[in-house]
Amino acid sequence: MGPTPEAVVVEHLRVVRGGREVLPDLDLVVPAGQVVGLLGPSGSGKTTLLRAVVGVQVVASGRVTVLGHPAGSPPLRRLVGYVTQQPSVYDDLSVTDNVRYFADLAGAGRDRAAEVLEEVDLGPVAASRARALSGGQRSRLSLACALVGDPRLLVLDEPTVGLDPVLRRDLWALFARLAGEGRTLLVSSHVMDEATRCDRLVLLREGRVLADETPAQLLARTGATDADAAFLALVEGAPRGAPGTMP
Numbered sequence: 001m002g003p004t005p006e007a008v009v010v011e012h013l014r015v016v017r018g019g020r021e022v023l024p025d026l027d028l029v030v031p032a033g034q035v036v037g038l039l040g041p042s043g044s045g046k047t048t049l050l051r052a053v054v055g056v057q058v059v060a061s062g063r064v065t066v067l068g069h070p071a072g073s074p075p076l077r078r079l080v081g082y083v084t085q086q087p088s089v090y091d092d093l094s095v096t097d098n099v100r101y102f103a104d105l106a107g108a109g110r111d112r113a114a115e116v117l118e119e120v121d122l123g124p125v126a127a128s129r130a131r132a133l134s135g136g137q138r139s140r141l142s143l144a145c146a147l148v149g150d151p152r153l154l155v156l157d158e159p160t161v162g163l164d165p166v167l168r169r170d171l172w173a174l175f176a177r178l179a180g181e182g183r184t185l186l187v188s189s190h191v192m193d194e195a196t197r198c199d200r201l202v203l204l205r206e207g208r209v210l211a212d213e214t215p216a217q218l219l220a221r222t223g224a225t226d227a228d229a230a231f232l233a234l235v236e237g238a239p240r241g242a243p244g245t246m247p
């Protein structure tokens with residue numbers, strides 16, 4: 001089967017966690033080969049949606065299709081890379097050994113480990129222990145571990161958290177480069193200004209999609225000058241809270 005034009009298709013996804021409907025009825029298409037930002041305040045359901053995409057979330061109903069296969073199904077094991085909010089990097093191993101460990105798990109060769117370290121610019125610190133890395137280097141190491149199996153889709157949960165603006169910019173530039181190789185990146189963040197760095201953005205609020213468009217379209221539609229203001233404009237303009245709205 002050839003590559004599908006959509007990397008991810010979510011249809012009527014409903015997820016209940018701890019007795020709460022976290023995603024009531026979500027539809028979403030993530031086009032292939034793009035960097036798609038998933039933005040929204042804390043608790044809006046970003047992690048839950050990403051978990052459903054990688055197939056580790058129990059869903060109440062609906063369907064998630066990834067690269068033409070049901071989310072979490074065996075053919076996707078090598079095709080999807082996932083970096084969680086608390087990435088697992090082994091502090092007592094060197095940078096190279098961390099990546100080699102994941103290369104072994106993915107059935108990739110040692111050459112691939114070296115290649116991936118170059119790709120994320122960690123070549124110069126390859127021999128350092130992971131515990132000695134800076135926050136930005138650590139993020140790139142987890143990314144390297146996810147990249148080693150050569151996934152078509154990378155799912156990254158708040159990869160820029162705790163990084164300064166320069167490192168965040170560099171990391172988004174790296175995401176763009178990876179997308180340029182034909183990969184799809186689905187990247188969550190609660191920092192709205194990161195919206196402008198992605199090809200497309202999805203704004204989530206209380207488990208619902210408020211916007212799903214390009215950053216330029218979002219700004220044009222809301223008349224806002226930045227993503228923060230656009231988000232507020234959408235929240236205030238939402239029928240739910242708007243005064244005088246007829247049912």
Ligand SMILES: Nc1ncnc2c1ncn2[C@@H]1O[C@H](COP(=O)(O)OP(=O)(O)OP(=O)(O)O)[C@@H](O)[C@H]1O
Binds near residue numbers: 041048
């Ligand atoms: N293990 C769990 N059991 C019950 N409820 C949960 C669990 N994990 C998350 N939730 C609830 O699901 C909702 C969505 O959480 P989720 O982690 O998807 O949001 P998020 O947008 O990723 O937030 P954050 O940016 O803080 O990570 C929250 O209201 C949270 O309280």
